[in-house]
Amino acid sequence: MKKVIDLIAEELEAAFEQAGYSKEYAKVTLSNRPDLCEYQCNGAMAGAKTYKKAPIMIANDVVGQLEGSQCLEEVNAVNPGFINMKLKKEYVADYLNQMSSDENLGLEVTEEPKMIVVDYGGPNVAKPLHVGHLRSAIIGESVKRIARKMGHKVLGDIHLGDWGYQMGLIITELSKRQPELPYFDDEFQGEYPAKAPFTIGELEEIYPTASGKAKEDEGYREEALQATYLLQNGHRGYRAIWNHIMNVSVSDLKKNYANLNVEFDLWKGEADAQVYIPDMIEWMKKEGYAHIDQGALVIDVQEESDTKEIPPCMIQKSDGASLYGTTDLATLIQREQDYKPDKIIYIADKRQDLHFLQVFRAARKTGIVPEQTALEFLGFGTMNGKDGKPFKTREGGVMRLENLIAEIEEEMYQKIAQNRTVAEEEALKTAKIVGMSAIKYGDLSNQASKDYVFDVDRFTSFEGNTGPYILYTIVRIKSILNKYQADGRIIEGIQVKSAHNESEKALMLEVSKYSDVMESAYVDLAPHKICSYIYDLANAFNRFYHETKILAEEDETKQKSYIALLMLTKRVLEACIDVLGFEAPERM
Numbered sequence: 001m002k003k004v005i006d007l008i009a010e011e012l013e014a015a016f017e018q019a020g021y022s023k024e025y026a027k028v029t030l031s032n033r034p035d036l037c038e039y040q041c042n043g044a045m046a047g048a049k050t051y052k053k054a055p056i057m058i059a060n061d062v063v064g065q066l067e068g069s070q071c072l073e074e075v076n077a078v079n080p081g082f083i084n085m086k087l088k089k090e091y092v093a094d095y096l097n098q099m100s101s102d103e104n105l106g107l108e109v110t111e112e113p114k115m116i117v118v119d120y121g122g123p124n125v126a127k128p129l130h131v132g133h134l135r136s137a138i139i140g141e142s143v144k145r146i147a148r149k150m151g152h153k154v155l156g157d158i159h160l161g162d163w164g165y166q167m168g169l170i171i172t173e174l175s176k177r178q179p180e181l182p183y184f185d186d187e188f189q190g191e192y193p194a195k196a197p198f199t200i201g202e203l204e205e206i207y208p209t210a211s212g213k214a215k216e217d218e219g220y221r222e223e224a225l226q227a228t229y230l231l232q233n234g235h236r237g238y239r240a241i242w243n244h245i246m247n248v249s250v251s252d253l254k255k256n257y258a259n260l261n262v263e264f265d266l267w268k269g270e271a272d273a274q275v276y277i278p279d280m281i282e283w284m285k286k287e288g289y290a291h292i293d294q295g296a297l298v299i300d301v302q303e304e305s306d307t308k309e310i311p312p313c314m315i316q317k318s319d320g321a322s323l324y325g326t327t328d329l330a331t332l333i334q335r336e337q338d339y340k341p342d343k344i345i346y347i348a349d350k351r352q353d354l355h356f357l358q359v360f361r362a363a364r365k366t367g368i369v370p371e372q373t374a375l376e377f378l379g380f381g382t383m384n385g386k387d388g389k390p391f392k393t394r395e396g397g398v399m400r401l402e403n404l405i406a407e408i409e410e411e412m413y414q415k416i417a418q419n420r421t422v423a424e425e426e427a428l429k430t431a432k433i434v435g436m437s438a439i440k441y442g443d444l445s446n447q448a449s450k451d452y453v454f455d456v457d458r459f460t461s462f463e464g465n466t467g468p469y470i471l472y473t474i475v476r477i478k479s480i481l482n483k484y485q486a487d488g489r490i491i492e493g494i495q496v497k498s499a500h501n502e503s504e505k506a507l508m509l510e511v512s513k514y515s516d517v518m519e520s521a522y523v524d525l526a527p528h529k530i531c532s533y534i535y536d537l538a539n540a541f542n543r544f545y546h547e548t549k550i551l552a553e554e555d556e557t558k559q560k561s562y563i564a565l566l567m568l569t570k571r572v573l574e575a576c577i578d579v580l581g582f583e584a585p586e587r588m
């Protein structure tokens, strides 16, 4: 189905042309004066210069052509030259009925599905997940779902940080604690044990201990660096430990991400890119893309139009070690080979923007990525506490993700248990679902690049611009629909009729914007646009609800049309929260 705004624009284009003006001026926007109109066109102002005419004259000419319009009920030319428009009630109702009868709610999916890789999550194996990784997971999951909704083929790749110094630290600490293990015996030829020499709990203690020791003890640090080097160069025993670390951590990570409703199609990591590195480096040298600068191998990425200095992309340190950028370039080779993506979207802390700029430029310069493949970096801001500093525990430590989730769920549970009498089990389940909306909506309702304050009290509130408020609205609709049906009435096949009052029309107009919002959230990689839309939609619904008797309505035809509108509103809200990565409970 075409978008409402495009349907209006088509009529306006025809009107501009019939009045003797170019249709390029017929651009339609949502009204910024909802008290005066619903849509507007400011093209007469833009055309004034071209046609050497007062804008109001142009506007009047165009309005004159719009009599008998299909979709517009009121069109006014207003000084200095605005064209203000209101849609016909029956036109909106008809549009909504078409939406209802389409399983995709009228959203036109793309005719040319693209292969898109979304690189998000990016946790570092063996280090506990902390809130810093929360944003990448939440935003990435939503971007992935939005792109899928638009009909693209999307692969979400977690891109684990699984090849770095942290692995050397763990190996070193383990060698101190259990030196008798066969991994540390260079003579050992047999098969290594299948069972890991540590649990996830132990692993989570080993890493910080080792990291602390390395900071204080230069010798220890050297050992860890050496272990990292040996691991990366094929040491058999260390590789076996690495496998254990991976197995233990990945199953823990899977559990944590599942708790967040975040699902990856690919569980690849930096380690998977390593096999591509030697050939890549050889070839970069041979083709002259890379050169030695102060002992390191680098690719220059400065461009003439740059206003500031962009340092070269480092490929190999003087000791032969590869770097973060090397791995990302090698990963691009792998992705190109395996999936031939049309687009790759990276979601990481915005402080990594220089890194991605260097990698993208190096990838283009060397032709690792074909010209037509889009590389996009969506950098996000910091999640702060109420004190405006990066979010910490009450004690000032790094907040672990599971503790944060537990805290929110507890808060939600208190509220739910207070509000009504429900069985403990149901209250706990509901608290989980609503808690998820609090966390995700709290994050996604901000433009990704901005820092935001994680405010537990505000995010868990049932009022205001929050996830729980959206869910509360959906639950309210569900409850009305249930009551309606409880009396044996059928809801299948009922239709929306022209709005009976102003708040109903306002709600209908909001519902009709669904495809437009979804599409622009995709184009701009902006889940916050969906949040602000469903907030408006929920507000429009609640206003309608407060001003209208629905279940007590005696006129059956009217009541049916209300119910049809409620069903559609619910479907739109549910489709939106689904791409945001959460769902609604039955009751709350």
Ligand code: ARG
Binding pocket: 119, 121, 122, 123, 124, 159, 160, 161, 328, 346, 347, 348
């Ligand atoms: N592991 C990295 C970190 O914790 C994020 C990875 C982002 N993705 C990438 N392809 N570099 O900072």
